[in-house]
Amino acid sequence: MKKLINDPADVVVDALRGFEAAHSDRVRVDLDLKTIYRKDAPKKGKVALISGGGSGHEPMHGGFVGPGMLDAACCGEVFTSPVPDQMMAATTAVDGGAGVLHIVKNYTGDVMNFEMAAEMAEADSGIRVASIVTDDDVAVQDSLYTAGRRGVGVTVLLEKIAGAAAEEGRDLDAVLEVAKKVNGNGRSMGMALTSCTVPAAGEPTFELGEDEMEVGIGIHGEPGREKRPLASAREIAEQLLDPILKDHDFKGAPAIVMMNGMGGTPLLELYLMYGEVAKILEAQGVAIARNLVGNYITSLEMAGCSVTLLRADDELVSLWDAPVNTPGLRWGC
Amino acid sequence: MKKLINDPADVVVDALRGFEAAHSDRVRVDLDLKTIYRKDAPKKGKVALISGGGSGHEPMHGGFVGPGMLDAACCGEVFTSPVPDQMMAATTAVDGGAGVLHIVKNYTGDVMNFEMAAEMAEADSGIRVASIVTDDDVAVQDSLYTAGRRGVGVTVLLEKIAGAAAEEGRDLDAVLEVAKKVNGNGRSMGMALTSCTVPAAGEPTFELGEDEMEVGIGIHGEPGREKRPLASAREIAEQLLDPILKDHDFKGAPAIVMMNGMGGTPLLELYLMYGEVAKILEAQGVAIARNLVGNYITSLEMAGCSVTLLRADDELVSLWDAPVNTPGLRWGC
Numbered sequence: 001m002k003k004l005i006n007d008p009a010d011v012v013v014d015a016l017r018g019f020e021a022a023h024s025d026r027v028r029v030d031l032d033l034k035t036i037y038r039k040d041a042p043k044k045g046k047v048a049l050i051s052g053g054g055s056g057h058e059p060m061h062g063g064f065v066g067p068g069m070l071d072a073a074c075c076g077e078v079f080t081s082p083v084p085d086q087m088m089a090a091t092t093a094v095d096g097g098a099g100v101l102h103i104v105k106n107y108t109g110d111v112m113n114f115e116m117a118a119e120m121a122e123a124d125s126g127i128r129v130a131s132i133v134t135d136d137d138v139a140v141q142d143s144l145y146t147a148g149r150r151g152v153g154v155t156v157l158l159e160k161i162a163g164a165a166a167e168e169g170r171d172l173d174a175v176l177e178v179a180k181k182v183n184g185n186g187r188s189m190g191m192a193l194t195s196c197t198v199p200a201a202g203e204p205t206f207e208l209g210e211d212e213m214e215v216g217i218g219i220h221g222e223p224g225r226e227k228r229p230l231a232s233a234r235e236i237a238e239q240l241l242d243p244i245l246k247d248h249d250f251k252g253a254p255a256i257v258m259m260n261g262m263g264g265t266p267l268l269e270l271y272l273m274y275g276e277v278a279k280i281l282e283a284q285g286v287a288i289a290r291n292l293v294g295n296y297i298t299s300l301e302m303a304g305c306s307v308t309l310l311r312a313d314d315e316l317v318s319l320w321d322a323p324v325n326t327p328g329l330r331w332g333c
Numbered sequence: 334m335k336k337l338i339n340d341p342a343d344v345v346v347d348a349l350r351g352f353e354a355a356h357s358d359r360v361r362v363d364l365d366l367k368t369i370y371r372k373d374a375p376k377k378g379k380v381a382l383i384s385g386g387g388s389g390h391e392p393m394h395g396g397f398v399g400p401g402m403l404d405a406a407c408c409g410e411v412f413t414s415p416v417p418d419q420m421m422a423a424t425t426a427v428d429g430g431a432g433v434l435h436i437v438k439n440y441t442g443d444v445m446n447f448e449m450a451a452e453m454a455e456a457d458s459g460i461r462v463a464s465i466v467t468d469d470d471v472a473v474q475d476s477l478y479t480a481g482r483r484g485v486g487v488t489v490l491l492e493k494i495a496g497a498a499a500e501e502g503r504d505l506d507a508v509l510e511v512a513k514k515v516n517g518n519g520r521s522m523g524m525a526l527t528s529c530t531v532p533a534a535g536e537p538t539f540e541l542g543e544d545e546m547e548v549g550i551g552i553h554g555e556p557g558r559e560k561r562p563l564a565s566a567r568e569i570a571e572q573l574l575d576p577i578l579k580d581h582d583f584k585g586a587p588a589i590v591m592m593n594g595m596g597g598t599p600l601l602e603l604y605l606m607y608g609e610v611a612k613i614l615e616a617q618g619v620a621i622a623r624n625l626v627g628n629y630i631t632s633l634e635m636a637g638c639s640v641t642l643l644r645a646d647d648e649l650v651s652l653w654d655a656p657v658n659t660p661g662l663r664w665g666c
Contacts, residue, residue, distance in 0.1 A: 002526040002543070004602040004638060006565045006609075014566070015601045018608025022592075022626045058600035078601075193335040210335070232339045233347070259355075264597040266633045267391035268348045268411075269337040275351025276339075293355045293660075295628075300599045301636060305337060327626075330664055 001202045003301075008199035012055045012077055019062060023327050026066045033086055034075040036062040041071045041094040047166040047175045048072070048094035051103040051159060052087060053110050054079040056198070057219060060156060060297045063328030069163035070103075070326075078198050078300070079220045081109035087117030092125055099128035099172035101179065103159055105151030106135040130172050132179040134158060136186045136308065138247045139216030139224050150218050153258055153308030154186030156296045157320075160329060164322035178319065182310060187244045190306030191224070191236060192217040192262060196299050215239055219262075219299045233269075237276035240307045245284060250311050254289030255281070256320060258308040263298035265305055270294065273305055281309075289317050296328065334535045336634075341532035345388045345410055352395060356660050359399045366419055367408040369395040374404045374427040380499040380508045381405070381427040384436040384492060385420060386443050387412040389531070390552060393489060393630045396661030402496035403436075403659075411531050411633070412553045414442030420450030425458055432461035432505035434512065436492055438484030439468040463505050465512040467491060469519045469641065471580045472549030472557050483551050486593055486641030487519030489629045490653075493662060497655035511652065515643060520577040523639030524557070524569060525550040525595060529632050548572055552595075552632045566602075570609035573640045578617060583644050587622030588614070589653060591641040596631035598638055603627065606638055614642075622650050629661065 005011050013031055020029035020036075028037050035052075042048065051061040052074030061073035071094040076082040091100050100121070104114045111133055118129040134151030143150055162179040170178070192214045195204035205221035208214060213231070216224025231239070244250075259274040261267070274293045281288060289312060297306070310316070323332030338344050346364055353362035353369075361370050368385075375381065384394040385407030394406035404427040409415040424433050433454070437447045444466055451462040467484030476483055495512040503511070525547045528537035538554035541547060546564070549557025564572070577583075592607040594600070607626045614621060622645060630639070643649070656665030 002546075002563060002636065004526070004566045004569060004598065004606050006567055006605075011601065011605065014608055015605040018604035018606065018611065018626070020608075021611040021621075022604065022607050022624050056599070056601060058604070063600070193337070213335075230335060233337045234339055236337060263599045264634055264636070265337065266389070266596045266631060267396070267628065268344065268389060268633065271351035271355065271391070272339075272344065272348040273337050273351065274355050275347055275353075278351065278354040288354075291355050293351070295600065298599060300601065301597055303335060303597070303634060331666065333664065 001197050003199060005199055011199045012075055016075065026325065033089055035086055035090050036065045036073045037093060038065050038071045042096040044096045045098055046096050047098045047172050048096060048100045049103060049163055049166055050087065050090050050094060050100060052082045053105055054081060056300045057297050059328030064159050064326050066326035068167050068322060068324035069159050069329065078200065081113050084113045084116040084120065087114055088120045091117060091121040091127055091129060095127045099130065101162065101172065101175055102129060102131040103155065104131055104133045105155050106133050106148055107145045107150065108147065128172060130176045132176060132183060134183050136183065136188045138187050138189050138243045143218055144222040152190065152219055153188040153260055153297055153306050154183055154310065156258065157186060157256060157308065157310050158182040160324060161316055161319045164319040167322065182316065185311040186308060187248050188306055188308040189240045189244050190217050190304065191215045191240060192302050192304035194264065194303040195221055196302040217304065219297060221299060221302065233273055234276050237273060237280055241277060241280050244307065244309055248311065250286045250309055254312045254317055255286050256290045256310040256312050257288050258292040258296060260297055260306045260308065261295040262302040262304040263295055264301040264303040267294065270305060277307055290320055334530050336532060338532055344532045345408055349408065359658065366422055368419055368423050369398045369406045370426065371398050371404045375429040377429045378431055379429050380431045380505050381429060381433045382436060382496055382499055383420060383423050383427060383433060385415045386438055387414060389633045390630050392661030397492050397659050399659035401500050401655060401657030402492050402662065411533065414446050417446045417449040417453060420447055421453045424450060424454040424460055424462060428460045432463065434495065434505065434508055435462060435464040436488065437464055437466045438488050439466050439481055440478045440483065441480060461505060463509045465509060465516060467516050469516065469521045471520050471522050471576045476551055477555040478553065485523065485552055486521040486591055486630055486639050487516055487643065489591065490519060490589060490641065490643050491515040493657060494649055494652045497652040500655065515649065518644040519641060520581050521639055521641040522573045522577050523550050523637065524548045524573060525635055525637035527597065527636040528554055529635040550637065552630060554632060554635065566606055567609050570606060570613055574610060574613050577640065577642055581644065583619045583642055587645045587650055588619050589623045589643040589645050590621050591625040591629060593630055593639045593641065594628040595635040595637040596628055597634040597636040600627065603638060610640055623653055
């Protein structure tokens with residue numbers, strides 16, 4: 001295992017210490033609770049947004065804490081859900097009186113633990129909590145860690161767009177409504193060229209031959225649709241977009257497209273893949289209004305990529321364009 | 334070789350096509366000349382900045398084209414200098430009457446080709462060209478592709494700071510002076526956990542054992558100081574900072590610090606490394622004023638990192654903070 005770490009048991013807290021040192025202008029970090037807070041939280045009268053999940057997907061979620069996006073992110077161990085105490089403490093800390101939205105990727109542990117935290121926060125402190133569970137991965141119906149579809153790339157877009165809705169003063173019901181619209185109109189599919197190694201495990205999560213790729217991979221290296229022979233970027237773009245375009249209608253509306261790297265993929269290849277994706281979408285009559293190309297929801301050092309499409313409208317594009325000031329996404333500030 | 338590409342011979346132009354599709358709001362791309370232009374170039378009366386070099390280091394340089402940074406970036410094949418015709422055409426295209434600064438990393442091919450382009454542009458079009466050659470890598474004096482020190486991470490900081498100086502209307506001499514100040518006060522050192530594979534070669538550039546790392550690596554996988562046993566993040570941070578701090582005095586001034594990933598390193602590890610670097614610098618009495626953590630000057634999918642320190646002052650910090658709107662660095666816009 002070749003990693004820039006100290007003791008594998010301390011990876012998350014060591015990384016959080018570095019994150020705090022780098023971004024103390026915008027965030028504060030509770031190292032005991034492994035939770036990252038927007039520095040000026042709670043914001044009185046603003047709906048607060050919390051997300052969280054296993055570590056190893058950076059910049060998601062901690063990198064999206066800041067004005068225009070999240071108020072807090074709860075970090076679990078690598079690829080392991082945070083515990084309800086974290087989400088409950090964060091919910092209490094960031095509530096500004098307007099309620100809290102939990103943004104949860106559809107993985108069984110995350111869903112269960114966020115639910116418990118929401119119940120505890122409502123019972124103990126009377127805080128109103130709404131939840132959105134993202135489930136945009138068209139690859140598989142059920143999987144190793146999930147009942148139903150997995151929540152992946154759309155989570156990034158949702159945190160941006162719902163964050164903007166909260167920032168402009170919408171109430172909890174309205175922010176939840178926007179979040180549902182994003183999740184309902186977003187679809188993703190990913191693939192891997194290589195596995196990744198969880199520090200505590202010390203061995204690659206799965207095996208792939210020299211001429212193989214895994215299509216439909218989850219963000220923890222859990223199996224996808226199937227192993228297939230390595231293909232060209234053009235063919236891979238087709239294999240990712242086909243199931244997305246069959247699952248939802250993206251024509252006749254502005255699309256927000258994310259070409260996401262899994263952590264170990266050079267930007268050169270992500271741009272190349274984006275070019276292939278843009279070509280296919282143009283031929284299919286899908287108009288790209290906005291795009292992101294880079295590493296946004298990753299799986300440690302896995303090589304590979306995922307595509308997320310969001311069928312947007314003027315409202316969602318306008319919320320997308322609103323100012324955001326986080327370590328991972330920043331514009332207008 | 335596992336890569337998201339089509340024909341290895343087309344990697345650069347395919348990636349540029351995707352880059353253009355992603356960022357056509359800010360840049361235009363001449364695919365024949367493999368050159369990326371700021372969309373609104375030439376800017377009348379503004380000193381223009383051009384950089385360039387081999388591809389495979391993204392986001393550098395193309396990702397730094399835009400308001401507040403570069404006016405053009407000339408892209409060579411992977412790890413291969415662009416040719417003089419590219420830099421000459423770019424120089425002519427972006428000159429707004431105030432002259433052009435060439436920002437060149439100290440690699441023999443780059444230096445030679447930029448020099449020829451500068452001479453041609455001056456002789457043919459009477460454009461005034463100044464050049465800054467970066468040479469911040471403390472690892473080795475001469476190397477496989479360089480006489481003198483190699484130009485690495487400081488190039489990113491210099492493009493930002495000199496870009497801001499040009500944007501605020503300074504003349505060519507003044508912009509060159511700022512560039513010299515940055516290069517003279519910047520030092521870098523890098524290391525690799527793994528090699529990378531140039532698409533056209535199809536094989537890893539070098540070999541590293543399972544328990545080895547290469548300290549003092551260049552950005553093309555050219556040898557560094559030595560192969561050493563794999564060490565902890567804490568020890569690696571010391572091994573990178575020691576030669577930097579011995580080479581230049583960073584005390585008593587605000588420092589701008591970049592913790593850069595080589596392309597295949599997860600952000601989790603870069604933050605962890607930044608935490609170690611910040612701890613050492615604090616103990617050494619170096620005050621970090623600004624920082625960057627992420628992939629900025631990469632070597633394809635190489636795993637590893639580099640640290641760049643810039644001894645700054647109020648002027649450089651203020652230019653650093655000025656608005657920038659490029660695909661790779663963006664704030665204040």
